Amino acid sequence: MKFSKYVTLLVCAVSLQIWGCLSIEIENYFYHLQSFVDDIGPGNYSYFKLSRQGNVRIFVETLEGDADIYVSETNSKPTFEDYDFKSVTCGEDYVDIPDSFKRPAAIAIYGHPRFSETKFRCSVYVDTRDLAQNDPEQQHFETTEDEELTGWHFLLKILEFVLDVAL
Template sequence: MQPYQQLSSVFLCLLTWLHSNLAHTYVPLQSFTGRIGGGNYTYYKLLRNGNIQIQLRSLEGDADLYVSQTALHPTFELDNFDVHSVTCGDDIVDIPESYKRPVGIGIYGHPRYVQSIFECVISVAGADATLPPANSWTPPDAEVEEESIMWTIFVNVLKVVLDILV
């Protein structure tokens, strides 16, 4: 074998190794903790492009994860989510780059527990870590749907009042 053939073989092996390892390496973007009442949902919207991984760890109780590229409020109903993870431990869902954005993410508190406390980590594939967030390239005149903080507070207070009454 000629020296340049050996070098090209080594280079090809190195590129293959790098590609396979970068494709499965995730870089954390954001993490947060939250609480969810049994039988209730908390919803999030994912705007960022790229291959995304969501890790949901139930610290107390049991929180489950539902994801949809067509519904912003996915539920456990079979026709209302694309992927889900409903283990009693860590829930992990991979969202491919091909999913239409925004992606709806629902965290469901299992009704067996009065309350579930969870930690959620959003990570991006190593190869996609340099991509800008989706909203950084949105034209300035484009409409971006955002919920008012007052509306969110009102809905949460209403949920608490209903939970007390029921």
């Protein structure tokens, strides 16, 4: 019984390591548009609107406390009870907003109530594969890592299967 727990932990650790490598590969496809730093009190929200078309990633790095992201295309002030997309981890959060999502999209950053203050850095990225398709002069954003990404994706699917069987 203990052996299966160790195997499960090992598979989880390897999966997390691969996710770290995979996220580096995916990050190469994103072009940084802008960043800002803000802080919010416990249980409060900081709102902003996203007008940029295309596939966009909102990335929030918590500097102090715990910041979470909520996104909505219909509600102008999304909450943890009313949203379309969310990311609620401790530390780094991101949400990928597809081009099909209605603009302007409403973004809410929530400061968890267990902290007296939450300080965060919010960064907005656009998928450069969209830029390259829409603007021929932007071809220099194109990367050649599709084959490596596919290999990582395949390995990740195998590890997910092993993890599902182990649990």
